[in-house]
Amino acid sequence: xxxxxxxxxxxxxxxxxxxxxxxxxxxxxxxxxxxxxxxxxxxxxxxxxxxxxxxxxxxxxxxxxxxxxxxxxxxxxxxxxxxxxxxxxxxxxxxxxxxxxxxxxxxxxxxxxxxxxxxxxxxxxxxxxxxxxxxxxxxxxxxxxxxxxxxxxxxxxxxxxxxxxxxxxxxxxxxxxxxxxxxxxxxxxxxxxxxxxxxxxxxxxxxxxxxxxxxxxxxxxxxxxxxxxxxxxxxxxxxxxxxxxxxxxxxxxxxxxxxxxxxxxxxxxxxxxxxxxxxxxxxxxxxxxxxxxxxxxxxxxxxxxxxxxxxxxxxxxxxxxxxxxxxxxxxxxxxxxxxxxxxxxxxxxxxxxxxxxxxxxxxxxxxxxxxxxxxxxxxxxxxxxxxxxxxxxxxxxxxxxxxxxxxxxxxxxxxxxxxxxxxxxxxxxxxxxxxxxxxxxxxxxxxxxxxxxxxxxxxxxxxxxxxxxxxxxxxxxxxxxxxxxxxxxx
Amino acid sequence: xxxxxxxxxxxxxxxxxxxxxxxxxxxxxxxxxxxxxxxxxxxxxxxxxxxxxxxxxxxxxxxxxxxxxxxxxxxxxxxxxxxxxxxxxxxxxxxxxxxxxxxxxxxxxxxxxxxxxxxxxxxxxxxxxxxxxxxxxxxxxxxxxxxxxxxxxxxxxxxxxxxxxxxxxxxxxxxxxxxxxxxxxxxxxxxxxxxxxxxxxxxxxxxxxxxxxxxxxxxxxxxxxxxxxxxxxxxxxxxxxxxxxxxxxxxxxxxxxxxxxxxxxxxxxxxxxxxxxxxxxxxxxxxxxxxxxxxxxxxxxxxxxxxxxxxxx
Numbered sequence: 001x002x003x004x005x006x007x008x009x010x011x012x013x014x015x016x017x018x019x020x021x022x023x024x025x026x027x028x029x030x031x032x033x034x035x036x037x038x039x040x041x042x043x044x045x046x047x048x049x050x051x052x053x054x055x056x057x058x059x060x061x062x063x064x065x066x067x068x069x070x071x072x073x074x075x076x077x078x079x080x081x082x083x084x085x086x087x088x089x090x091x092x093x094x095x096x097x098x099x100x101x102x103x104x105x106x107x108x109x110x111x112x113x114x115x116x117x118x119x120x121x122x123x124x125x126x127x128x129x130x131x132x133x134x135x136x137x138x139x140x141x142x143x144x145x146x147x148x149x150x151x152x153x154x155x156x157x158x159x160x161x162x163x164x165x166x167x168x169x170x171x172x173x174x175x176x177x178x179x180x181x182x183x184x185x186x187x188x189x190x191x192x193x194x195x196x197x198x199x200x201x202x203x204x205x206x207x208x209x210x211x212x213x214x215x216x217x218x219x220x221x222x223x224x225x226x227x228x229x230x231x232x233x234x235x236x237x238x239x240x241x242x243x244x245x246x247x248x249x250x251x252x253x254x255x256x257x258x259x260x261x262x263x264x265x266x267x268x269x270x271x272x273x274x275x276x277x278x279x280x281x282x283x284x285x286x287x288x289x290x291x292x293x294x295x296x297x298x299x300x301x302x303x304x305x306x307x308x309x310x311x312x313x314x315x316x317x318x319x320x321x322x323x324x325x326x327x328x329x330x331x332x333x334x335x336x337x338x339x340x341x342x343x344x345x346x347x348x349x350x351x352x353x354x355x356x357x358x359x360x361x362x363x364x365x366x367x368x369x370x371x372x373x374x375x376x377x378x379x380x381x382x383x384x385x386x387x388x389x390x391x392x393x394x395x396x397x398x399x400x401x402x403x404x405x406x407x408x409x410x411x412x413x414x415x416x417x418x419x420x421x422x423x424x425x426x427x428x429x430x431x432x433x434x435x436x437x438x439x440x441x442x443x444x445x446x447x448x449x450x451x452x453x454x455x456x457x458x459x460x461x462x463x464x465x466x467x468x469x470x471x472x473x474x475x476x477x478x479x480x481x482x483x484x485x486x487x488x489x490x
Numbered sequence: 491x492x493x494x495x496x497x498x499x500x501x502x503x504x505x506x507x508x509x510x511x512x513x514x515x516x517x518x519x520x521x522x523x524x525x526x527x528x529x530x531x532x533x534x535x536x537x538x539x540x541x542x543x544x545x546x547x548x549x550x551x552x553x554x555x556x557x558x559x560x561x562x563x564x565x566x567x568x569x570x571x572x573x574x575x576x577x578x579x580x581x582x583x584x585x586x587x588x589x590x591x592x593x594x595x596x597x598x599x600x601x602x603x604x605x606x607x608x609x610x611x612x613x614x615x616x617x618x619x620x621x622x623x624x625x626x627x628x629x630x631x632x633x634x635x636x637x638x639x640x641x642x643x644x645x646x647x648x649x650x651x652x653x654x655x656x657x658x659x660x661x662x663x664x665x666x667x668x669x670x671x672x673x674x675x676x677x678x679x680x681x682x683x684x685x686x687x688x689x690x691x692x693x694x695x696x697x698x699x700x701x702x703x704x705x706x707x708x709x710x711x712x713x714x715x716x717x718x719x720x721x722x723x724x725x726x727x728x729x730x731x732x733x734x735x736x737x738x739x740x741x742x743x744x745x746x747x748x749x750x751x752x753x754x755x756x757x758x759x760x761x762x763x764x765x766x767x768x769x770x771x772x773x774x775x776x777x778x779x780x781x782x783x784x785x786x787x788x789x790x791x792x793x794x795x796x797x798x799x800x801x802x803x
Contacts, residue, residue, distance in 0.1 A: 036652050063626060200649040218651075420581035421621030421628075423651060428569040428577050 033214075034193065034206050037067045037180075038424065039414075040217035042187055042207075042230050044070030046092075046162065047386030047403030048223030049169035054105045054411040056176040061415055064424075067215055069207070070183040079167040082112060084284060087251040088161040089363040091288040092400040093267070093280060095157055101408045102168075106176075110168035111160065117282050118155040119265040123351065127272040127321055132351070156267070159280050159288065162400070186210040190220070190233040204425075205233065205381055219425040221383050221410070223403075226372060228388035234379040240372035240391065245275050246298035247394055248291040248366045252313065253358035257285055259350050268353045270317055272324065275369075277316040279353040287353065289313060290394055297328050298366040308334040309364060310356045317352045319345055369393055371449055373442060378434045381425035383410055390441050398444050409436045566615030566643050573615070576687070579783050580617050582775060583715065583796070584625075587682060590711045590771050590798040599709055599803035605629035606681040609705055611667050612688040616644035616660075622682075623660035624653060632680070634663045634670060672704045679707040685714040690748045696757060703764075709803035715796045719748035751790040751797060758799050769800030 039055065041048045052068055055061045094102075102108040125132040135156060173179060189208045193201025193216055205220045222230025231238060258265050258281060265281040275292030282288055291301070291313070301312060315327060315338045323341055327334055372391040377384045386403030413433035414424050422429040565571035591602065606628055610619045613633035623631040635641050641662050648654045648662070663670070673679045683706050692698045699712075706712050751772055758764050773796040774789020789795060 195649075198649075199652050199655055200646070201652075203650055416581070420584040421624040422581065423620070423624070426569070431569075 034201075034216035035067075035214065036065070036216050036218070038064040038218045039066045039221060040069065040205075040207060040215050040219070041067070041221040041223055042069050043221075043223035043225060043228075043386075043388070044068055044072075044074050044166070044170075044181075044183060045223060045225065045386060045403070046165050046169065046400055047407050048221065049166055049173060050102070050105065050107070050404055051221060051223065051385060051407035051410055052179055053107055053169050053173050053176065054101075054407060055414065056173065056178055057105045058411070058415060060418055061411070062178070064414075064418070066178065067180045067182065067217075069185055069187055069209065069215075070181070071186045073184040074166075074170060074181065075183075077163060077166065078170065079112060079115075079161070079163045082115060082164075084114065085253070085286070086360060087115070087282055087286055087288065087363075088163050089249045089251050089288065089360075089365055090162045091159055091280065091282070092162055092165070093157040094160055094165075094404075095401045096155060098401045098404040099158055101404055102165075105172070107169050107172040110171040112164050112167075115161060115164050115283060117159040117265060118157070119159065119267050119281050120154050120156060121260065121264065121266040122156055122269070123266055124269045125271070125351075127270050159267075159282055165400075182209055182211070182213070187229060190229065203380055217381060217425070218423065219383060219414070219430075220381055221385060222388040223385045224388050226370065226387045226391045228384065230382065231374060231384055231388050234382040234384075236374050236376055236379060236382070236384065238372045238374045240370060243275075243292075243369040243371065243393065244295065245292050245369040246295050246366040247369055248289065248293060248298050248301050248364065250289045250309070250313070250365075251282075251360040251363040252279075252287050252289055252310075252356045253360070254285045254287050254354040255357050256354050258354060266353075268317065270352075272316070273321050277313075279313075279317065285354075287356075291316060292369060292394065295368070300328050302364055302366060304334065305332065306359050306361075308332055310359055311335040311338040313356050313359075314338060315341070318342060318347050371445060373445055376434055377406070377438060378427060378430040380427050383430055383433060385410055389437075390445060392445050393449060402441050402444065405440070406437050409433050412436075564643065566617075566640070567647050573617070575777060575783075576617055578777075579715075579775070580621055582773075582783050582785075583618055583684070583686060583713075584621065586715075586771070586773050586796040586798065587684075587711070587713055589773070590713060590769075590800070593769050593771065593800065594767075595709065595769075595803065596767050602681055602709055603629070607679075607707075608632070609670075609680040609683045610634070611683065611685050611702060613644065613662065614640055616647060616662070618684060618686055619644070619660060619662070620648065620651070620654060622684075624651075628659075630658050631660045632663060633660065634665050634667065636664065636666050638664045667698075668701045670705070676707055679710065680705050681707055681710040683710070683712045685712070687715055689714055689716040695749050699757075703761075703801070706801040708801050711798050711800050713796065713798040715794065717748050717794050718750050718790060718792055751795055754797050763802045765799045766802045769802075771798040772796065 039052070041052055048068065052066055055064060055066060099108065102111075120136055122135040123132065124135070136154075186209070187207050188210050190205050191208075193204040193206045195202055201216055205217045207215045207217065207220070209215070220230055220233075222228045222234070224230050228238075260266060262284070267278065267280045269276050269278040272293075274294055274297060277291040277293075278289070280288050280290070291298075293301070301309060304312065311334045312327060315324060315334070319327070319338070319341055323345075327337060330337060370391045371393060374384055374389045377389045385406040387399070389406060390402060392399045392402065410433045413430060413436070416432065417424045417429040424430075566573050568574075569577060595601070604627065608619075608622045608628065608631040610622065610631060610633040613619045613635045616633060619631050619633035622628055633644070635644070641664050644662050648660055654660045683702055685702060689695050689698075702712060755770060755772075758770060772790045774786045774791070775783050775794050775796065776786045776789050777794075778784050786793070790797075
């Protein structure tokens with residue numbers, strides 16, 4: 001790597017009294033020379049941390065001077081004294097591709113292994129017609145009429161708490177060292193630099209931090225979430241819409257570890273007209289809920305007592321859409337109402353998740369669902385990763401995985417640029433990153449959006465067609481193999 | 491996505507060997523060497539038909555060619571400008587140099603230093619010079635070009651990267667190669683002397699190359715890229731790109747001046763002290779729309795290619 005240049009400090013004139021105050025005020029404002037960095041990453045979420053860890057763990061990019069700026073206290077958000085009966089309500093389903101990448105950058109060994117849960121089966125069904133598709137690697141074959149190979153994976157995806165992941169990434173990052181971490185520190189402003197006789201920083205973003213420091217970025221990475229200030233600075237539009245749906249999450253305890261025991265776990269998702277309800281397995285009897293529903297119903301669910309809430313979640317997997325609609329109109333007493341209705345509804349218990357028996361305190365929460373896609377992921381000295389680039393419907397659990405794939409792709413692009421002496425912030429050097437990720441993410445955003453729309457329909461020919469589709473795919477092992485391969489991230 | 495536009499696709503397809511703009515602002519022409527034979531342009535050149543040569547001219551620099559590249563100066567660093575294909579080709583130059591440096595030396599040869607000295611002849615706006623100067627394995631880069639105006643662009647762009655402003659890292663010089671003093675000691679010569687997209691614009695490639703060769707350190711490499719003189723390249727660069735589509739200014743390329751890979755090879759084979767022990771490398775490349783520049787085995791026979799030869803230690 002080329003040597004870093006420390007800009008000369010502002011020259012102060014002491015001999016002419018009339019000029020002192022002027023010079024001093026100049027020097028005390030933004031005139032202090034910015035620190036020059038190769039990569040400044042704003043945002044210490046999974047995507048940003050994964051990017052920096054990858055850059056630090058590769059010899060080729062280990063000479064880059066890197067800064068991380070995170071508004072929240074990264075130390076505070078670490079997983080501490082984890083109890084096996086308490087889980088964060090923000091969990092993600094990591095594809096085998098994401099896990100492989102985390103292994104490659106050396107972060108996976110820092111994960112609290114007892115708190116992750118791989119699952120081997122996925123049950124998805126239509127809440128209106130009960131038409132069902134089940135995914136597992138045994139019934140999915142790679143090609144028509146070929147038996148499954150023993151070397152094929154058995155894991156569909158791995159559930160992990162987001163804090164477990166970020167804690168592991170941070171641990172790996174600090175073992176690698178070499179990143180200047182500013183946390184908790186806010187970005188006060190971003191503006192383009194200026195020209196001096198020595199150097200022309202007019203294309204470099206200069207970040208002023210809340211602690212007064214000033215950083216110049218050869219490459220400014222926006223890993224700063226859906227409302228990305230970096231994206232705003234770069235004048236990159238993000239287009240999309242709100243689904244008028246909220247995702248209700250909660251950490252739950254079930255009556256058992258699942259129908260397949262602790263070694264064969266299943267994820268369940270039922271498409272209701274208001275959105276899908278999903279129960280994803282965690283270790284032991286624990287599970288995490290993601291229920292996409294209208295904002296009004298989300299508010300109702302959050303207002304219920306623990307027992308009524310539990311009853312509603314159990315009903316969400318068992319009762320009809322009509323029953324559910326009625327149950328949401330009751331101010332309280334869902335527990336008794338659901339118990340009575342369950343007796344009159346035919347239920348195959350082994351096709352659905354085991355009953356919820358407990359909801360962990362303070363874990364029922366909701367967030368609005370959006371679909372957003374930035375017009376581009378790159379600009380001159382700018383790259384966007386993760387939610388700053390795209391926000392997706394959570395129904396396929398792809399959001400965090402897309403961010404991990406972004407980080408891996410951007411790492412490849414930066415490495416190639418370093419190897420051939422390109423300026424890693426130049427638009428031309430960043431082009432491969434945009435080419436690699438944009439179309440792939442756009443397709444996934446589109447698929448999840450279409451699925452959401454398809455299953456929002458309650459009646460009419462579409463309902464019959466979608467059931468036919470699910471049943472057809474379910475009986476064709478090789479189509480499932482194809483779909484699962486895509487979902488597995490490689 | 492520009493690549494989605496069908497008309498642009500066609501343009502790219504037609505220009506895959508044309509390089510719409512030459513990086514060689516330093517189109518150095520040795521005016522004194524003129525002959526009418528075209529048998530092998532490496533030895534003697536067909537007279538240039540369009541360029542203006544004052545009879546008394548003694549410098550190798552053709553003022554017509556220099557002004558041609560001056561006009562392109564301002565767009566040199568525009569990633570979507572006329573130099574885009576050159577920008578995209580630049581990483582391959584480093585790939586090729588790495589391949590040359592990996593060629594095993596003779597058992598008694600001293601190893602190359604861990605940090606290399608580069609001379610970039612005809613550096614233009616500095617696309618290669620900047621990239622070479624950023625490499626961790628680089629000691630210094632001297633980049634020369636006869637056009638002062640193009641060098642102004644290069645130096646202006648250099649100031650945009652503090653890493654390139656470290657003293658001695660990257661130095662531009664407005665000087666033709668024959669006036670560049672040869673380092674008095676071997677250590678002051680260069681490990682890599684690069685000549686990118688220049689040779690096809692030179693009237694007398696042989697004498698021109700002889701100006702470069704003394705600057706190469708024993709054990710160092712002379713690397714170049716150019717284009718083969720074939721019917722394909724004639725049709726694409728002269729007829730299609732210049733006459734039909736007009737995407738390359740007329741007169742940019744004189745097909746008769748293109749040099750074939752086997753001509754270069756034969757020429758260096760006859761040179762004492764060059765390319766021993768298989769230290770002559772070639773790599774054919776081609777621009778594929780949507781994929782970029784790709785290595786094409788055997789492509790040196792009919793299109794763009796890289797050529798490298800080591801000075802015996």
